[in-house]
């Protein structure tokens with residue numbers, strides 16, 4: 001049984017169709033991330049699951065029950081909003097317990113849950129402080145704690161780390177991953193940060209203009225993106241794209257020939273078909289026998305490795321290089337594209353071939 005199921009969900013604001021026939025089955029224990037650019041409908045979908053937003057069509061099920069017309073408080077969910085305003089005059093302890101006290105949860109049970117959540121989030125030393133006496137990351141953890149004490153089966157997070165600096169984000173990512181593992185809870189998590197999505201998710205739904213373009217594990221998304229949009233959105237540094245032509249299992253790009261050994265076509269392509277070839281920078285290598293001759297442009301050091309940029313005909317191509325190799329590289333080089341890691345797309349439909 002799915003923890004959360006969304007069937008045929010649609011939603012408009014006036015003439016603007018924000019969600020278009022969304023299907024999203026989420027299994028118990030999944031960490032599902034809704035990923036996509038600003039305005040694609042992530043928050044609207046999360047709010048629809050929470051019951052904070054009416055929908056025009058479709059069904060939302062939680063834990064096997066149809067909750068489409070049920071109040072948010074009756075859906076068995078707990079939510080962490082992007083703007084996680086804590087009650088400024090209350091201590092951390094009171095912030096954590098407030099939601100339970102208004103629901104008349106017995107005093108001992110409230111204390112037990114606050115203690116449990118505080119320990120889990122490592123804020124047990126801070127219970128008597130006011131929010132103004134906390135760092136950003138500590139406040140964020142209190143906000144997450146407020147949701148955790150609800151002991152819901154399903155947690156909904158809307159960009160919960162967006163206000164934190166890079167270092168804190170990384171720390172909180174690790175905490176959230178640990179939390180998910182410890183609780184075994186089902187989490188639906190909104191972000192537009194593809195690195196956050198890749199590191200946290202068990203499954204990612206990539207959204208674009210109100211639709212889900214691909215719903216898959218992070219590995220599948222990365223290795224076999226279903227559309228050009230997904231291929232371009234996921235991965236940093238980004239995938240390289242070059243237009244070419246497919247002639248008897250070989251991609252022709254300008255003067256270069258790239259034989260495809262064992263490419264798993266999703267449909268049978270036509271001979272002579274135009275394609276867009278996608279290849280990630282780590283699958284472009286310097287090699288004396290490489291298929292492409294290119295000119296070195298510049299090097300971008302990234303710490304553990306260096307991104308090398310090259311000009312091949314009218315195309316600019318990046319390759320992930322070992323810093324020692326990249327240093328001092330100049331002039332004409334030969335590049336090899338690893339055929340096992342190529343993605344091919346139909347330029348008219350943008351779908352993976």
Ligand SMILES: Nc1ncnc2c1ncn2[C@@H]1O[C@H](COP(=O)(O)OP(=O)(O)OP(=O)(O)O)[C@@H](O)[C@H]1O
Pocket residue numbers: 013016018036037038039040041042043044045192
């Ligand atoms: N109450 C509203 N009335 C009218 N339009 C709305 C309303 N809420 C959202 N929208 C529009 O619906 C679209 C989707 O909004 P939504 O908040 O779901 O995007 P999002 O993917 O969460 O974006 P972001 O990453 O910026 O938070 C946007 O074009 C937005 O302007």
Ligand SMILES: [Mg+2]
Pocket residue numbers: 042043044
């Ligand atoms: Mg949003």
